Amino acid sequence: MSNDKSSTGPVGPVLFQDHPVTGKRSPVNREPNSERRNVGRPESVLTKLAVLIRRDREALLARWRHEVRALPSAQHLDAPTLDDHIPALLEELAEALATRSDETIAEALREGSPPEHGLQRLEDGFDIVEVVAEYNILRGCIHDLAEANGLSLAGTAFHILNRVLDGSIGLAVEAYARQSTSEIKHRREEYLAFVAHDLRTPLEAISLAASEVERALQAPSANADGTPMIKTLQRNVRRLEALVGKVLEENKNPEVEGDLKLERRSFDLWPLVHAVIQDIQPIAGTASTRLMNMVPDDLVVFADAGLLRRIFQNLLDNAIAHTPRGEVRIGARDVNGTIECWVSDNGAGIPRNLLHKVFEKDAGGLGLAIVKTLVEAHEGTVELDSEEGHETIVRFTLPSRITGA
Numbered sequence: 001m002s003n004d005k006s007s008t009g010p011v012g013p014v015l016f017q018d019h020p021v022t023g024k025r026s027p028v029n030r031e032p033n034s035e036r037r038n039v040g041r042p043e044s045v046l047t048k049l050a051v052l053i054r055r056d057r058e059a060l061l062a063r064w065r066h067e068v069r070a071l072p073s074a075q076h077l078d079a080p081t082l083d084d085h086i087p088a089l090l091e092e093l094a095e096a097l098a099t100r101s102d103e104t105i106a107e108a109l110r111e112g113s114p115p116e117h118g119l120q121r122l123e124d125g126f127d128i129v130e131v132v133a134e135y136n137i138l139r140g141c142i143h144d145l146a147e148a149n150g151l152s153l154a155g156t157a158f159h160i161l162n163r164v165l166d167g168s169i170g171l172a173v174e175a176y177a178r179q180s181t182s183e184i185k186h187r188r189e190e191y192l193a194f195v196a197h198d199l200r201t202p203l204e205a206i207s208l209a210a211s212e213v214e215r216a217l218q219a220p221s222a223n224a225d226g227t228p229m230i231k232t233l234q235r236n237v238r239r240l241e242a243l244v245g246k247v248l249e250e251n252k253n254p255e256v257e258g259d260l261k262l263e264r265r266s267f268d269l270w271p272l273v274h275a276v277i278q279d280i281q282p283i284a285g286t287a288s289t290r291l292m293n294m295v296p297d298d299l300v301v302f303a304d305a306g307l308l309r310r311i312f313q314n315l316l317d318n319a320i321a322h323t324p325r326g327e328v329r330i331g332a333r334d335v336n337g338t339i340e341c342w343v344s345d346n347g348a349g350i351p352r353n354l355l356h357k358v359f360e361k362d363a364g365g366l367g368l369a370i371v372k373t374l375v376e377a378h379e380g381t382v383e384l385d386s387e388e389g390h391e392t393i394v395r396f397t398l399p400s401r402i403t404g405a
Helices: 034-040 042-055 057-068 079-083 086-098 105-111 114-124 128-148 155-218 227-250 269-286 305-321 352-357 367-377
Strands: 007-009 012-014 016-018 025-027 264-268 290-293 300-304 327-335 338-345 382-386 392-398
Touching (some): 042 057, 042 086, 042 128, 057 086, 057 128, 086 155, 128 155, 155 367, 269 290, 305 367, 352 382
Antiparallel strands (some): 007 012
């Protein structure tokens, strides 16, 4: 075969070239150098990517933080809270790449930090979409890091990267959803307990008022008049209808969380307090407790009337229970635009060592816990001061009308 032609062998065609000095023809060496050979091998890509992630971890995290802060729930978080388990996850990824194996990734992730991360993000206020997004942003940052360093993520490297991140997403979302469902259930149970508690007072008032009407109608005096008690019955029945209607409305949506939806408006406070006193008077009468409305008749508040009514109802019910044959006063005043309300009694009082937990749900009743929840829904504050054997006073505030409301 002529020397000026290509020849073939077991490894394919062999090309020839002339030497620039001697003119002698020799085969062309087509074998790439060792550096180029390693780039194409999966083992080299895995090792190099693992080294890159560890070496450039801080820069990688900084870029990830910058992009994640575009998520609404991430904007207010400091760097340690935002990072949470991501630095540890990067190390887990680097280890999986360095060992060239993904057989134990699922077990390592489940025993590691992703589930706790899902719970943390729920506490941080993230929604599920944002939890998934932050992992996908990390995926993009790692791809960009590899590309900037001449590495092509394909094959085993691509598989391991996705296995780690997708596994983390699954575990984080699973923990998030489980805890979120538990909290929704808890809030629903708490909400129904609050409503059931609030039903008790009007039911008791109806029962006592009905007894008074019955006695009045059976009295020998022909002038006996049951009209006031009948009106009390009617008001409490309407109150019960409203509460039951609210429960039915809330339960139309099985995913309702029991969150309070305020319907604020401006109204005179004195008539509302007077109506609450009238509704609860049968209970107070039975205990021989005197109720006094000391609210200025020209004081205007900006609040949810229904919720404010429940606040006063619970405070009066609680005060009457501890002040038989005593006196309960309801007052309010305007303090630089903030309305300060109070209910005081001269009943048995509360021991000093119990004051710190009177607003807790398991501290002997739901009444004050309900008051605290409803006041805080108005962005107000509530406090109680008492001395055993002397006066007890509960004060709460209602912020002034919100600008533009």
